[in-house]
Amino acid sequence: MYRFNTVYGGLLLSLLGLSPSVLAADYTVRLQFEKRPPKTALLYVPGDLGEQSQAVVDQVDKSFTESLVVAAPGQAVVFKNSDEVDHNIFANDMKSGARFDVGLMPPGGEKNIPVDWKADSLVRIGCKIHPKMRTYIAAVDAAYSKVMEFSSATSDYSISLEGVPDAAAQLLLRIPKYDPVVIDLNDPSTWTATLTKKGKTRGSFVLER
Amino acid sequence: MRTLLSRCGIFFAFIAIALTSESLANTPLSRPDPLLIEYPEDEPPSWREIQLGKTLFFDPRLSHDHSRSCASCHNPELGFGDGLPLSPGSDGQPLGRHTPSIYNLAWGSVFFWDGRAATLEEQALMPIVAEAEMNLPMAVLQERLTAVAHYRNEFNAVYEEGLTEETIGRALASFMRAIVSDNSPFDRHLAGDKNALGPEAKRGLALFVGKGRCIECHSGANLTDDSFHNLGLGGDDPGRAEVVDAPHLRGAFKTPGLRNVTLSAPYMHDGSLPNLLSVLEFYNRGGGEGHNRSDLIQPLNLTQRDINDLLAFMGALESPILIKRPEIPR
Numbered sequence: 001m002y003r004f005n006t007v008y009g010g011l012l013l014s015l016l017g018l019s020p021s022v023l024a025a026d027y028t029v030r031l032q033f034e035k036r037p038p039k040t041a042l043l044y045v046p047g048d049l050g051e052q053s054q055a056v057v058d059q060v061d062k063s064f065t066e067s068l069v070v071a072a073p074g075q076a077v078v079f080k081n082s083d084e085v086d087h088n089i090f091a092n093d094m095k096s097g098a099r100f101d102v103g104l105m106p107p108g109g110e111k112n113i114p115v116d117w118k119a120d121s122l123v124r125i126g127c128k129i130h131p132k133m134r135t136y137i138a139a140v141d142a143a144y145s146k147v148m149e150f151s152s153a154t155s156d157y158s159i160s161l162e163g164v165p166d167a168a169a170q171l172l173l174r175i176p177k178y179d180p181v182v183i184d185l186n187d188p189s190t191w192t193a194t195l196t197k198k199g200k201t202r203g204s205f206v207l208e209r
Numbered sequence: 210m211r212t213l214l215s216r217c218g219i220f221f222a223f224i225a226i227a228l229t230s231e232s233l234a235n236t237p238l239s240r241p242d243p244l245l246i247e248y249p250e251d252e253p254p255s256w257r258e259i260q261l262g263k264t265l266f267f268d269p270r271l272s273h274d275h276s277r278s279c280a281s282c283h284n285p286e287l288g289f290g291d292g293l294p295l296s297p298g299s300d301g302q303p304l305g306r307h308t309p310s311i312y313n314l315a316w317g318s319v320f321f322w323d324g325r326a327a328t329l330e331e332q333a334l335m336p337i338v339a340e341a342e343m344n345l346p347m348a349v350l351q352e353r354l355t356a357v358a359h360y361r362n363e364f365n366a367v368y369e370e371g372l373t374e375e376t377i378g379r380a381l382a383s384f385m386r387a388i389v390s391d392n393s394p395f396d397r398h399l400a401g402d403k404n405a406l407g408p409e410a411k412r413g414l415a416l417f418v419g420k421g422r423c424i425e426c427h428s429g430a431n432l433t434d435d436s437f438h439n440l441g442l443g444g445d446d447p448g449r450a451e452v453v454d455a456p457h458l459r460g461a462f463k464t465p466g467l468r469n470v471t472l473s474a475p476y477m478h479d480g481s482l483p484n485l486l487s488v489l490e491f492y493n494r495g496g497g498e499g500h501n502r503s504d505l506i507q508p509l510n511l512t513q514r515d516i517n518d519l520l521a522f523m524g525a526l527e528s529p530i531l532i533k534r535p536e537i538p539r
Contacts (some may be wrong), residue, residue, distance in 0.1 A: 035251035062434065088455055104457045128453040129461075130436040131319040152244045202251065 027161040027171075028073055030195060033203040034194070037150040040067035040136065042122070043161065047143030048072075055144040057113075057125065059083045064125070064135035068147045073119040073139045076112040079134040081105045088128040096121035096139070101128075115139050122174050143168065155203075161164065173205060181205055237418065240399050241430040246315045247332060254383035254477045258495050260383030261363045264535045265377065269352045271337050273299060273344040279336070279381070282308045283534040288472025289388065294480025299344040305446065306481035312468045312530075313431045315386035322462045325452045333381035334374065347374050349484045352373065359538035390468040393528035406525050413522025421492075423519075425505045432526065440491075440506055442477060443499030455512035460501050471527050485523055489516045 029043060055071035057064060058080040071077045079102050081087050089102040098117035105111065117123065119139055127133040138145075144164050152155065164171075164185075173181035179196045184206075195203035241376040248254070254262075265271065266279045281298045283289040289311045295303035306322050314320065314329055326332035337350060337526070354360040355372055357519070364372035395414075397405035406414065417423045426432050437449040439460040450459040462478040476482045482491060493516065496506035511519070 036248065062436070086457075088453075088457070090453070101454075104455070126448070128437075128455050128458065130434065131324055132435050197251075 003109065020146055025164040025168075027164055027168050028208045029157075029159045029161060029173075030206040030208070031148075031159065031195070031203065033150075033155045036152055037155060037203075038148060038159075038175050038178065041136075041138075041148045041173060041178075042068055042070065042136075042138050042145060043148065043152070043159070043171060043173055044138070044140055044142040044145035045164060046072065046141060046170055046172065047165070047168070048141045054078055055137070056080060057089070057137070059087050059089075059127075059133070062130050062133060064133055066135055066147070067149050068136040068137045068138060070140060070142050070145045070147070071115045072141050073115050073117075076114050077106070077137060079111050081107055081109045083107055087133075089125060091123050091125050091137075093117070093121070093123045096123050098123040098137075098139075099129075107115060121175060124176065138174060140172075140174075140194060162172040171207065180200065183207055216322060217504045230426050236398070236479055237424050237428045238432070239430045240396050241316060241389065244428075246386065248383075248386075249328070249379065253385070254379075257363070258367045258380060258383045260384075260535075261360075261389045261530075262369055262380035262382070262387075262536065264359075265381055266384050268537050269537055270357075270537075271343055271345060271350060273349075280534075283311055283524065285530065288469055290473040292474065294475050294483075298341040300341070303402070304341060306478050307475065310465055311388060312390045313386055313388070313466055315389060316429075316431055317464070318435045323452045324463055328387055329382035330378035331374070333385065334378045347377075350377065357538050358481065363436060366436075389532060390528040390530060395522070395523040396528065397473065398525070407521065409521035410520050410525040412515075413518035413520070414526070416511070416519050421509055421519055422505070422507065423492075426464045427467055433464045435463065437461040437463055437501070437505045437507060439501045440477070441497030441499040441502030442479060442481065443497055446479070448478070457501070460499060461503070466495055467523065467526050469527055469529065470523055472529065485520055486516070489519055518531060 019156065031041075033208045053067050055075065055077045057066065057069050057077055058187070059065065060082050062083065062085065065082075069077065078091050084107055086107070087105050091100055096118040098121065100113050102111050102113065114136070115116055117139060119141070121139050123139065125135050125136050132188055144161075146159070146161060148159060150155070168185055171183040173183070175195070177197055179199070181193045181195065183193065186188045188209075191207040193205040194201055195205055243253075246253075266283075269275045269278045269281075271278055282291050290308050294307060295305070296308045298304045309322055317329065320326040320329060321335075326335060334347070337345050338347055351372060351374065354364075354377070360372060364380075366374055368376040368377055394410065395406045398414075418425075426434050426436065426438055437458055439448070439458075439462075442460070444460070447459050449461040449463070450456055457476050471485065474484050476485070476488050482488050484512035489511070492506070493509045493511045495508035496502055
């Protein structure tokens, strides 16, 4: 129930003549939710790899094609409409300062929006016409990232993280409306954490290597 | 006819058979799936919380002059409406918009005709404090409820925080989420009962998803896309445009769900169409002449038989909910 969206320094390592597998580590994350799981989450290693792929948010069948998109602060997100109907994407997040209105976008439309709001934020994106539509933009510099999607019928998840840069010091878990989880990869005693939402326990996090 | 008690029992029991309905969840029309409800605390409310919300829903203490409760406009015996084009406000004058249906709001994404409330908890409080509606300041309501032993006990038993503005909204929302209509002939048809729909309703269903184009907006388990469209009804109500600062949405209102639609006449955000026949005739001629009408609204060339068949299908969406009114605590 989760999918891969990995961005890491394979190209950089290849340029250095090193195999990614030499300088990368594999982990397993186990998540257990006590109540209804969230729809999506992001695991990432903070870090800047320079040029990263363009973040794209597209729309099909009155839905966003991605549940969560990672965008580097200072870069731009491309909003596309591959649907058969008009959309009007917007964000109005007071906490992060993410306030933009893509405006009425007919099918085939495309527009760039700069990520000029607070870094390390997770912002909900919606459509003024179709409020059921929902996705998130994580404004983070990520040397490695993985977006997960959860089913409301499943509470336990085991997620493989392959090719995590060996030099990575931190692993962060961001879930909409949940409190962030920060793991020190150099200190295995921190590899178990409680998932909380507004301070209330909602599940557990275990990292294994 | 069943009581709300038995309805809610079935509602929660529905979770056990949710997997069987999941295969229908992504089709344009499907049965309501409890697993898709987003609860504020990530799990269904307790029975006691629903009962507390139910008592509040029927309690006229929630209005300034003790003259009306939520159920005055959302009367369960009248399809959770009041049968009027526009309900009377606190000053006796008609309100600006028709009382909306509240069936299956558990699956809603935004609330009111213009979507100005993002959650059901937020929605539940707004008519209480609105001057034109129940006209009761929240501080006064909290004083009134705190003075009643029943409410003090129940709020303290249900919520760690006790009786607060937030928990009043949560209790009312919990009750409204339990108003679930999910056992209509159409639901039984979707579940595989070949005899659930008569030939007229079956033809009506084909028209609903085909020539009649109803599915363009009335899609999903509750026959609504929960989105905003301008039908060309005219008038000077800005609708969604005022809420989200989008001129292209001027005169656009949220698509109402069609569950139990036969019970909630009259229709449209302004209550201007008296019955379902007039609604179908309105769509058949391509909607109204008002400015900014959606391109989705087009002449349909439906025959009289088509219209009759669509009416039969509307009838197949009926699954009444009988509620025993609670005793209002003194």
